[in-house]
Structure formats: C-alpha cells, structure tokens
Amino acid sequence: MAGLSYTSINQTRMATGEVYCQTLIELAKENPRIVALTADLGKSSKIGEFMKQFPERFYQFGIAEQNMMGAAAGMAKAGLIPFTSSFAIFTACRALDQVHTDICYQNVNVKMIASHAGTSFGQAGTTHHSTEDIAIMRSLANLTVIVPADGIETANAVEAAVEHEGPVYIRINRGYDQQVYETMDYGYEIGRAVTLHEGSDVTIIACGSAVFQALQAARELDAVYQIKARVLDMHTIKPLDKAAVLKAVKDTRRIITAEDHTVIGGLGGAVAEVIAESGMATAFRRLGLQDKFSPIGLHEDLMAHHGIDTNGIVNSVRELMQLDFEEDLDWEDEV
Amino acid sequence: MAQENSVLIRLEEKANKLRHRIVDTVIWAGSGHLGGALSMIDAVTLLYYDQMNINKDDPYDADRDRFIMSKGHAGIGLITILEDLGFVSEADLRTFNHTGSNCGIHLDGNKVPGVDASTGSLGHGLSIALGYALGATQLKKDYLVYCLLGDGECNEGAIWEAAMAIGHYKPKNLITLIDRNFAQIDGMTEDVMELEPFKDKWEAFGFHTEVIDGHDSAAMKDALERARQGMDKPVCLILETVKGNGVSFAAGDYGWHYGGITDDMAETAHRDLDHYHETRMAQLKEA
Numbered sequence A: 001m002a003g004l005s006y007t008s009i010n011q012t013r014m015a016t017g018e019v020y021c022q023t024l025i026e027l028a029k030e031n032p033r034i035v036a037l038t039a040d041l042g043k044s045s046k047i048g049e050f051m052k053q054f055p056e057r058f059y060q061f062g063i064a065e066q067n068m069m070g071a072a073a074g075m076a077k078a079g080l081i082p083f084t085s086s087f088a089i090f091t092a093c094r095a096l097d098q099v100h101t102d103i104c105y106q107n108v109n110v111k112m113i114a115s116h117a118g119t120s121f122g123q124a125g126t127t128h129h130s131t132e133d134i135a136i137m138r139s140l141a142n143l144t145v146i147v148p149a150d151g152i153e154t155a156n157a158v159e160a161a162v163e164h165e166g167p168v169y170i171r172i173n174r175g176y177d178q179q180v181y182e183t184m185d186y187g188y189e190i191g192r193a194v195t196l197h198e199g200s201d202v203t204i205i206a207c208g209s210a211v212f213q214a215l216q217a218a219r220e221l222d223a224v225y226q227i228k229a230r231v232l233d234m235h236t237i238k239p240l241d242k243a244a245v246l247k248a249v250k251d252t253r254r255i256i257t258a259e260d261h262t263v264i265g266g267l268g269g270a271v272a273e274v275i276a277e278s279g280m281a282t283a284f285r286r287l288g289l290q291d292k293f294s295p296i297g298l299h300e301d302l303m304a305h306h307g308i309d310t311n312g313i314v315n316s317v318r319e320l321m322q323l324d325f326e327e328d329l330d331w332e333d334e335v
Numbered sequence B: 001m002a003q004e005n006s007v008l009i010r011l012e013e014k015a016n017k018l019r020h021r022i023v024d025t026v027i028w029a030g031s032g033h034l035g036g037a038l039s040m041i042d043a044v045t046l047l048y049y050d051q052m053n054i055n056k057d058d059p060y061d062a063d064r065d066r067f068i069m070s071k072g073h074a075g076i077g078l079i080t081i082l083e084d085l086g087f088v089s090e091a092d093l094r095t096f097n098h099t100g101s102n103c104g105i106h107l108d109g110n111k112v113p114g115v116d117a118s119t120g121s122l123g124h125g126l127s128i129a130l131g132y133a134l135g136a137t138q139l140k141k142d143y144l145v146y147c148l149l150g151d152g153e154c155n156e157g158a159i160w161e162a163a164m165a166i167g168h169y170k171p172k173n174l175i176t177l178i179d180r181n182f183a184q185i186d187g188m189t190e191d192v193m194e195l196e197p198f199k200d201k202w203e204a205f206g207f208h209t210e211v212i213d214g215h216d217s218a219a220m221k222d223a224l225e226r227a228r229q230g231m232d233k234p235v236c237l238i239l240e241t242v243k244g245n246g247v248s249f250a251a252g253d254y255g256w257h258y259g260g261i262t263d264d265m266a267e268t269a270h271r272d273l274d275h276y277h278e279t280r281m282a283q284l285k286e287a
C-alpha cells in the first residue's frame, strides 16, 4: 500500500484514534484531496493533530453534526475526500438523515470515522454508547461498513477507504485497543474476513473489540476443553464476506458471533441472514447486548457484563457445543 | 435589604459546599466535567434553593418545577445538588462513574431521582423543556420549566428549531438560561464557531433576552423574578460565567472541559475554592 508501516510498538503507544489521525496525515501528504472535518470533537477524536499539520485542510463545524455531514457531502461532490470525525452515536444517530440522504443516497465519497463506539465510552452512559450503529449503517445502500479489530487494522481500513470510491463508515473505539495484529501486512482487504485461528468444531465470528476476546477464547477452548474454534475477524460488515461464513458453516456447523453492539441487526444479524438463506442447519448464537441499553461502567467491565469478554465467549461456545442440530444436509427426509 | 442579603449569604454558603463536593466527586469518579459544572453551579444553586418549587420529600411530585439540564455532561454538578437534597446518597456520589453505578457522567432520569430528562446528547433539552411547558398548559398544571443550555451547545441546529417554536408558542411557563462560559471542547466558542451577536440572535427568535453575570446571584435572582412576573415574551437569560470558576488551574481554560485531577490538584482546588468563598462572603457582607 502507500508505504505506511505502523509497528506494534507504535500501536501500543497510541490510542486507536491517534493511529487513525497519523495514518490520515501520512495519506494526506500524498493526496491533496483529503480534508478533515470535526464537530467540536477534534481533541476527543484525536483528529486535532491533523489541524496542526494541515490547518487549511481542516474544518471545524462546532457542535453541529448534521451540518458537518451535509457539508461533507457537498465537499465530496466538489471533488474532495472528506473525513468526518465525531462519536459513533452522533454520526449514526444525530446526523442520520444527512448520512442517509446527502451521503449514501447521493453516493458521495465521504469517509465517516465514528469513534467512542460500542460501550468503549462506558462511563458516559447510554447517550454516548453506540450500540445500534452497525445495524443502522449496514442498512444504508452504497455504504461500506468497517469495524476494525485494533489500531493496526484501523490504519489499514483508513488507507483502504481512501482507495475505495464511495461512502465508508469506520467504527473505532475510545482509547487503546487490545492488540490483535503485529504489523499491517496481513493482506487486509475490504470485504475479506481474516482467519486468525483455525478450528473445526465451531467458528467464532467477531468484529471490533470482540475480536481480541474471541482469539483469547479460542486459545483457552483449545487448551482447556480441547474445543477447536476457528476465529474470523469480520472487519467488514458490509459487504459481508459471505463465502467465509458459508465455509465456516460447512466446516464447523456451529457459529457464534460476538460484537460490542446489540444482537439485533449488526454483525450477528448479518451472519444470521447468510446462514438462513443458505438453508444449512446450523447451531447458532449471537453475543452482544440482548435488546437492552447498557449499564454504565468501564469498557472491559461492560464487555464482561454483556458476555463478550473471553470468559463469556468461552462459556457460550461450551453451551453451543451441547446444542443439537440436524446432522445431515439431506432435505429428502423432511415432511 | 438585610434580609435579601441573608438569602444571598445562604446561597453562597450552599454553592461553596457544592463546589467542594464537585471536586471530591471528580476524585471519586476518577475524572469529570469540572469546568462546566463549576461555571453553572451558582445559577443552579439559585434555582434549586431559592427559585424552584421542588418537593424535598418527593422528587417525582407531579407539581414540581422542572429543571432540564440540556448540557447533560455537567451531571457531576447536578448530582451534588440531588445528593444535598437527599434524592441520592453520598454512597452514590462516591461511586459516581463506577461500573454498575446508577450515576454516570450523563445522568439517567430513569435511574436518578430528580432528573427530569436524560440528557447528554447536546441540543435536545430545549425541545424537551418546550414539550414539558406545553404539556403543563394543556393539563392545567402551573409548574414552571427551567432549561439550562451550554453556549457551545447552541451550535446545534436543534436548539434553534426549539427557539423558533418557543418564539411561536410563547409559553409563559418556560425560562431559558444559557451558561455563557465562552468555552467548549476544542477551544473558545468564538474560535470554534462564532456565536456572537448572541443576544441579538435570541432576540430575533422572539425572546426577551438579558445578559447577566452568572456568578452574581443577586442579579440572576432579580432577573428571574422579573421574568416570572411579566412575561409577555419568552425569556432567555444569558449568564456570563467562567469555566472552572473558582479553581486557579481551571478557571477560564477551555482545556479543563473534562479530565482527571491528582490529589495535589484537588488540594489546590479546595484551597482556591475556600479563598474564592471568603472573597465572595466579604463582598456580600459589605453590600
């Protein structure tokens, strides 16, 4: 790619938002069409650094997300590549009409970086938890929806977003992510899941902060319970890597999804649609918020509360292993 | 006059207690919105302890006046009042922001008694306040609705949609207050997104608008009492304040929107607040 290299050392010293900003600064040096927009969250989203480097390519809209999204659409129509930086909740909820009509319907080249996603700003409560945005954004035609697993994958996603023509939503967390990737060279591609752990008993399909937990869970399941779990980092929610899901169904027949998001309509919903349409019997479970608003708390505590930490995933996988499902793919015996 | 002064002294003593409580709560919580809580605390103290009709025994009293704190991130300020009134306990304050606590940064009206709207997403409160006011009129209730906005919050288009509707419906039971501390997150308000001429804007939307010192309880009290007497127009009080008021390292600095403080800083803050209180008491006693 554009010669970017974020080593693991960089990532452990940088919050995911900082990785995003540094990546964008590097890309902007080569691509004068890149501009950055924020709505009084330059400091919180870390994009403020971009302003120092390119003051004339930075636009501050004040606390006015709808106006920012509408203006981003206009800038894209004028030929720029606008990157908006706000919290996920205000991107996907407050500014939704503008995102729907001005950005997605008109199919313009706006890149929305939605930070503080899921329950990563846990202490701020429901007004700041973004636990429906994947479902909302996934339903918008023309939009590519990416949920990176960590900082390195965020750098990859930002780079890929610039190369991709059309609107992109990238959902990142507040603060530091647990590190999944060592380097950027693992063949990141929009719409292509990454197999992080091989297994034949069950497949854990995860996105965002749940990916690290899923990987830990797979290691524990193997070491303690001799359960061989495949782990897919499903960083792109749309277009979903259907082939990877179908292969997992065929190979393992047991699928579990994990996301820091409601189980309705997000990653779990997307995977469920593929499984249902495949006609293959599958033991299946969706982990995430069970149609509830989250309590407040630290991100890691809330992940445990919602059963998407390592323990929660291990327990759910073990339960899933007990579930019965139709063993054969033969429909002849159905009445 | 002397009686008037004793009210002001009582209010300052209360505000002083609350200011210290805010600093303590920031420490207990690990971090907090110190700046915006300290800028509004004099106004909100005046509302709760002198102006508003609230029932200390029943935070849900149907006839109580309503307070919509649209700048919901200042929950750490409001919670100290709700604790002082006995609606929540000191234990709630000590676990503010902790996992599983009922009290987080932005107060949840379904969990915290005395919170009339779950705010935190900026730009919602004035519409909710308008709805409460129209609802009260419809149901022939005579409570009043007070809504406090942040100045940065007025960047939001929704605020002006509400302002237009208030100018249109002219509810006589709604008073809009703005914490004009001239600061938001990314900078000073006029650098981030120009608000001036701010007063003219509110006037253009049909409000009788006054600009008052938001740390001068006498002036605010006077304006509120006048507002309640002869409201032929909706009233908007722009309260000029200092973000982080009373604490040397935070006062006037937009960088103190949200953050953690060390024990040393808390000590400084408490000392600064003592000094600030003494100065204010001396002024009140002189008057």
Ligand SMILES: Cc1ncc(C[n+]2csc(CCOP(=O)(O)OP(=O)(O)O)c2C)c(N)n1
Binding pocket: A039, A040, A041, A063, A090, A094, B035, B036, B037, B039, B071, B073, B120, B121, B122, B123, B149, B150, B151, B152, B153, B154, B179, B181, B183, B184, B185, B243, B257
């Ligand atoms: C819709 C929305 N956008 C962004 C934020 C993030 N945010 C929280 S506080 C704040 C600044 C508020 O400034 P102001 O209203 O002036 O409050 P004060 O200075 O009194 O604390 C921002 C941008 C939010 N809470 N809601």
